[in-house]
Amino acid sequence: MRVIDHIKNTTKPIFSYEILPPLRGNTIDKVYKTIDLLKEFDPKYINITTHRSEFEYRQTAEGLYQKVSVRKRPGTIAIAAAIKTRYNVEVVPHMLCSGFTKEETEYALIDLNYLGIYDLLLLRGDKDKNEKSFIPEKNGHAHATELQKQVNNWNKGILLDGSQIGNLQEKFSYAVAGYPEKHEEAPNLNSDLLYLKQKVDAGAEYIITQMFFDNAKYFDFVKKCRDIGINVPIIPGLKPITLLNQLTVLPKIFHVDIPEDFATELSKCKTNENAVEVGIEWCKMQAKDLIANGVNNIHFYTMMATQSVKNIAKDIF
Numbered sequence: 001m002r003v004i005d006h007i008k009n010t011t012k013p014i015f016s017y018e019i020l021p022p023l024r025g026n027t028i029d030k031v032y033k034t035i036d037l038l039k040e041f042d043p044k045y046i047n048i049t050t051h052r053s054e055f056e057y058r059q060t061a062e063g064l065y066q067k068v069s070v071r072k073r074p075g076t077i078a079i080a081a082a083i084k085t086r087y088n089v090e091v092v093p094h095m096l097c098s099g100f101t102k103e104e105t106e107y108a109l110i111d112l113n114y115l116g117i118y119d120l121l122l123l124r125g126d127k128d129k130n131e132k133s134f135i136p137e138k139n140g141h142a143h144a145t146e147l148q149k150q151v152n153n154w155n156k157g158i159l160l161d162g163s164q165i166g167n168l169q170e171k172f173s174y175a176v177a178g179y180p181e182k183h184e185e186a187p188n189l190n191s192d193l194l195y196l197k198q199k200v201d202a203g204a205e206y207i208i209t210q211m212f213f214d215n216a217k218y219f220d221f222v223k224k225c226r227d228i229g230i231n232v233p234i235i236p237g238l239k240p241i242t243l244l245n246q247l248t249v250l251p252k253i254f255h256v257d258i259p260e261d262f263a264t265e266l267s268k269c270k271t272n273e274n275a276v277e278v279g280i281e282w283c284k285m286q287a288k289d290l291i292a293n294g295v296n297n298i299h300f301y302t303m304m305a306t307q308s309v310k311n312i313a314k315d316i317f
Contacts, residue, residue, distance in 0.1 A: 002173045003090050003119045004046040006297075007233050013291050015317045016235075017300040020045035021079050034306050035087060038294070040106060041313040045090040046083060047121060047299075049206075050076040067157045077108060079148055081115045090119055092175070095151075097141035098125025098134065100316075102150060102160055105141075107307060109154050120174040122147050134185075145195075148202045176200070178207040178234060180221035184255045186208035189224070190231065197230050206232050211250075211301055213241040213282070214259045215289050236290055239301040240308040243272050276308060284312045291316070 006014060017038065023028040035046070040210060080091040095108060112118070124144045126136040136142040149161070155171040157164050158207055177197040178188070186192035196207070207230075222234050241250070247266045251258060258266070262282050269275045287298050298316065300309045 001090070003045045003092060003175070004112070004233075005175055006090070007206060010044075013295070013317065014044045014297045015041045015300075015313060016043050016045045016047070016297060017302050018049060018237075020049050020050070020187050020303045023077060028079065030088070031079060031083070034302060035083065037306055038313065039087065039304075041310075041317045043089060043118065045092050047092040048076045048080050048083070048094065050094040050096050050125075066280070069289065075196050077111050077115070077117075080112075080117055080309075084115075084117060091117060092119045092121050093117065094121045094123055095147065095284075096125035097136055097144060097147050098127065099137060099140075100141045101137050103139065105150055105162050106154075109151070109172070112172075113168075116170075118170050118172050120151065120172055121177070122151065122174050122204070123177055128195055133180075145198055145202055148174070148176075148199065148204070150314060152203055163199050173205055174203070175206045175208050175235075176204040176265070178209045178221065178225075180209055180212045180217045181256055189221075193224055193228055193230070196225070198229055200230050200232055204232065207234045208299055209234065209237045210256065211237050212256055213262055213288055214257060218290070233297070235297045235299045236295060237299045237301060238284040238286055239303075240276075240282050240305045240312060241266065242276050242305045242308055244269055244275045245273070279305075280311050283308070284315055287312060287316050 005260075016040075019031060019034055076093045080093040084088065084091045085154075093107065093112070100108075112120075122144055124134070124141075124147070134142075139143075141147045151174060152171050154165070155168075157168045159165060176196070178196055182189040182192040186195070200207070207225075209218065209221070219235050225234060239250075241247070244266070247258060247263060250256060252267050262278075266275060267280070269278060290298060300312075303307050
């Protein structure tokens with residue numbers, strides 16, 4: 001059963017979440033602990049983030065600096081396969097333009113097809129931390145729509161070199177990201193929505209939003225999407241705040257606003273423990289309001305917040 005089928009056919013609100021692969025040196029037990037903590041809420045799918053290699057400049061014995069590619073997290077495909085095998089749950093590995101060539105993407109599709117994993121989230125991805133603007137890999141994709149085209153060609157049985165795939169039994173289904181407060185590089189929300197419509201018209205079956213803390217912005221985003229003909233499901237992404245400094249860090253990194261009422265309550269907190277409680281209550285309020293207004297899938301970002309998500313889910317699911 002594909003993720004889009006779970007979303008369209010559910011008769012009650014469903015629970016899903018995103019996990020972050022652990023840093024290198026950790027084992028998959030760290031991932032399993034997160035899933036074990038949340039499995040009682042019957043998640044219908046689990047997203048697994050993908051991370052590009054980063055470039056670092058290291059000094060050589062001769063005193064020169066050499067540019068070195070470093071991958072700090074294990075492969076998403078391996079983690080997705082392990083989760084699917086152990087828990088029999090749908091997994092959604094992220095696929096990026098950022099840091100990957102078209103050939104590497106094709107290898108990933110070959111592996112995923114072999115493993116029977118057919119749900120994806122397609123993203124352009126972030127620029128390298130040393131870049132002022134996004135630069136695609138040589139022979140890589142510059143935009144998510146280009147990545148979509150490659151996946152669409154695969155679904156038609158066409159490989160990069162133009163050869164045909166024989167006996168292709170399953171096709172990939174995929175989602176794309178949406179930004180209720182617009183993507184940081186978009187000049188305005190309207191232009192961002194037009195790009196999003198291009199992605200939906202190209203084959204995206206549903207949208208998962210960036211985190212937001214003001215439900216009014218989500219509802220306004222959905223209305224604007226519907227007004228321009230985007231009619232696929234739009235899944236809200238929520239994240240409970242767990243640290244005091246996230247009051248300033250999250251807006252800076254993710255370009256989201258913190259509502260005044262929420263910011264006021266967080267500013268009263270003296271410790272991170274206080275912030276956790278405020279974050280849980282605010283996120284719980286968001287989830288209940290979304291469900292009361294007909295939303296049938298709440299998606300959570302669990303990074304540093306697994307216990308908070310569990311406490312919220314107890315009341316919601």
